[in-house]
Amino acid sequence: MPRTRHLHLDNVITSMPELGPTVPDGGYSWLIFVGVIAIKMTVPSVLAIYGVVLSYVHIDAEPDIHLWQGSVTLTPILLLAFWNLTDPWSRTIVNMDSVPRAVGLIGVFLLIVGVLASGYLTTEGIGSLILRLSAGGVMGIGASLVIMQSENLLRRHFRTRLALVLTMKHIANSLGITIVPAYAYMLLENAGLRTGTLLFATVLVPGILGACTFDAPVLKRTMPYSLLISEEDNELNIRDISDVTTTSPNPEVIQRRASYEDAEITREGPPTLFSEENNSYAYDEPADDINLFVTPIGRVASSWTEEFRMLLLIKFWSVVPAWFGTKASMISFFVLSPSLILTEDKQGVNALGQCVTLTTVIGLGMLLPGIMSYWSPRTARCRSIYFGCMCWLGAAALLGLAFSTDYAWSLMWSFFGGVSIMGCAVGQESVLRDLLGPTGANRAHTALSMIVGFILLLLIFVKSFPLCLQIVAITQLMGGSYWILNPIVGA
Known part of the structure; x- marks a missing residue:
C-alpha cells in the first residue's frame, strides 16, 4: 500500500467534514434519541415510586415516623447511594465498551430484579432485611449503568443539535416524575402492596425497548488526505x-x-524533501530509537497521585455541600415529603391521593427549568449565581415543607422544590468545569460520587423526617452561599 494512503484522519470525531469523519445528527440517531427519552422517563421515576409506597405503608402509622422503623425507606436511600458510588466504575465500563446495547440492557434488567426483590418490603425477619438491602444496591448499580450509557450515546450521536436533545432529555425526566407516581398509585389501589410492588417492574418495559435501540454512531468517512502532489x-x-x-x-x-x-x-548538504525514487517524506532516523507516542512510565505512576491531589484543594471541598444537597434533595422531595403530610393531615384513603398529587406537583416544577435549559447562561459568573440561587431555593422549599401546616403551602413548596432539583441538575456540570477546569472536573467526579454516596448512607440513621429535611436544607444553604458569594466577591 502506498504511504500516502495513510495520510488521512481515520478515527477523529468532528462535526467539520474537512477535518475527517462526521457524526450523523440524524437518521438512526433519532431512534436512539427516542430510546433515551423512554429511559429518562422511567428510570429516575423509580425513586418517586417508593415515595408513594412509603405513603401507602404509613397511612395507619404513628405520627412519629423515622427512617429505620419505616423499613421501606432503606430501598430508595440505598438506590440513590449506590447510584452515586457506582458512577465512576460505570463511566469506565461505558468508555471501554464496544456494545452499548448490552450495557443498557444489563442496567435495565438489574433495575427490574431490584424492583421484584423489593416486593417483600413489609416482610419481617433478617432474610427480608438482607433482601431489601440487596434490592436497593442492585437498583442503584443498574440505574448508574443505563443512565451513564444513555448520556454517553447522546453526546456521541449529536453535536450540532446537542443543546436541543439535552433539553428534551430534561423535559422527559420531569414528565416521568409527573406521570409514573400516578401509575404506581393505581397499581397499589387495585392490586395491594405486595402484588402492586411486583407490578412496578412494568414501568421499566419502555426502558427495555429504549436500551434495545442503543448503538455506536456510524461515522461518515471523507476522502483520504494526500500530498499536494498526487x-x-x-x-x-x-x-x-x-x-x-x-x-x-x-x-x-x-x-x-x-x-x-x-x-x-x-551525508552533507541540505536535506531533501523527496527522494528521486520515492514520493514519501525522506528523513534521517535518529541514533536512539525513541518512541514519542508511548506514555512515559512516570506519568502513569503519577496519575493516581494527581487524582488524590484533588482532595487537597479547598475549592473541591467547597463543592461537596452543594453536591450532597442536590442529591439528598431528591430523597427529601420524592420519598420523604409525601409521607410527611400524613403526620399533619390524615384523611384515610384521600391521604394517599394527596401524596401522589404532591409528587405530581414536584414533576411540574421540574418542567420549568428543563425547558429553560436550552437558554443556559453564557458566562461563568451568571452560571455560578444561577446554580447558587437554585440551591437556596431548594433549601427554602425543604424548610417550608418541614414547618408548614397547611396542605396548600406544602404544594407550593413542592413546586419550588421541583424547580430547584432540575435547576441544580442542569447547572451543576457547567459550574464544576468553570471552577476546576475540564481536566479537574473529570478528576473530581470520582471523588465527589464516592463522598456523596457514603454521606447518603448516613441518612438511614436520622430519627425523623423533619430533621432529615432540615439537615439537607442546611447543606444546600451552605453550598448555595459559596456559588453566589464567590462571583460577587470576585474571588
Whole structure:
C-alpha cells in the first residue's frame, strides 16, 4: 500500500467534514434519541415510586415516623447511594465498551430484579432485611449503568443539535416524575402492596425497548488526505525525468543526479524533501530509537497521585455541600415529603391521593427549568449565581415543607422544590468545569460520587423526617452561599 494512503484522519470525531469523519445528527440517531427519552422517563421515576409506597405503608402509622422503623425507606436511600458510588466504575465500563446495547440492557434488567426483590418490603425477619438491602444496591448499580450509557450515546450521536436533545432529555425526566407516581398509585389501589410492588417492574418495559435501540454512531468517512502532489503526478514526473535522461544527455540533469549521489554518500548538504525514487517524506532516523507516542512510565505512576491531589484543594471541598444537597434533595422531595403530610393531615384513603398529587406537583416544577435549559447562561459568573440561587431555593422549599401546616403551602413548596432539583441538575456540570477546569472536573467526579454516596448512607440513621429535611436544607444553604458569594466577591 502506498504511504500516502495513510495520510488521512481515520478515527477523529468532528462535526467539520474537512477535518475527517462526521457524526450523523440524524437518521438512526433519532431512534436512539427516542430510546433515551423512554429511559429518562422511567428510570429516575423509580425513586418517586417508593415515595408513594412509603405513603401507602404509613397511612395507619404513628405520627412519629423515622427512617429505620419505616423499613421501606432503606430501598430508595440505598438506590440513590449506590447510584452515586457506582458512577465512576460505570463511566469506565461505558468508555471501554464496544456494545452499548448490552450495557443498557444489563442496567435495565438489574433495575427490574431490584424492583421484584423489593416486593417483600413489609416482610419481617433478617432474610427480608438482607433482601431489601440487596434490592436497593442492585437498583442503584443498574440505574448508574443505563443512565451513564444513555448520556454517553447522546453526546456521541449529536453535536450540532446537542443543546436541543439535552433539553428534551430534561423535559422527559420531569414528565416521568409527573406521570409514573400516578401509575404506581393505581397499581397499589387495585392490586395491594405486595402484588402492586411486583407490578412496578412494568414501568421499566419502555426502558427495555429504549436500551434495545442503543448503538455506536456510524461515522461518515471523507476522502483520504494526500500530498499536494498526487501519486499520478509524482509517477509522471519521475517517468518524464527518466525518459529525458535516457534519450538526451542534458548537462543540467546529469549535474543534478551527480549532486544527489554525492549528498547520499557524504551525508552533507541540505536535506531533501523527496527522494528521486520515492514520493514519501525522506528523513534521517535518529541514533536512539525513541518512541514519542508511548506514555512515559512516570506519568502513569503519577496519575493516581494527581487524582488524590484533588482532595487537597479547598475549592473541591467547597463543592461537596452543594453536591450532597442536590442529591439528598431528591430523597427529601420524592420519598420523604409525601409521607410527611400524613403526620399533619390524615384523611384515610384521600391521604394517599394527596401524596401522589404532591409528587405530581414536584414533576411540574421540574418542567420549568428543563425547558429553560436550552437558554443556559453564557458566562461563568451568571452560571455560578444561577446554580447558587437554585440551591437556596431548594433549601427554602425543604424548610417550608418541614414547618408548614397547611396542605396548600406544602404544594407550593413542592413546586419550588421541583424547580430547584432540575435547576441544580442542569447547572451543576457547567459550574464544576468553570471552577476546576475540564481536566479537574473529570478528576473530581470520582471523588465527589464516592463522598456523596457514603454521606447518603448516613441518612438511614436520622430519627425523623423533619430533621432529615432540615439537615439537607442546611447543606444546600451552605453550598448555595459559596456559588453566589464567590462571583460577587470576585474571588
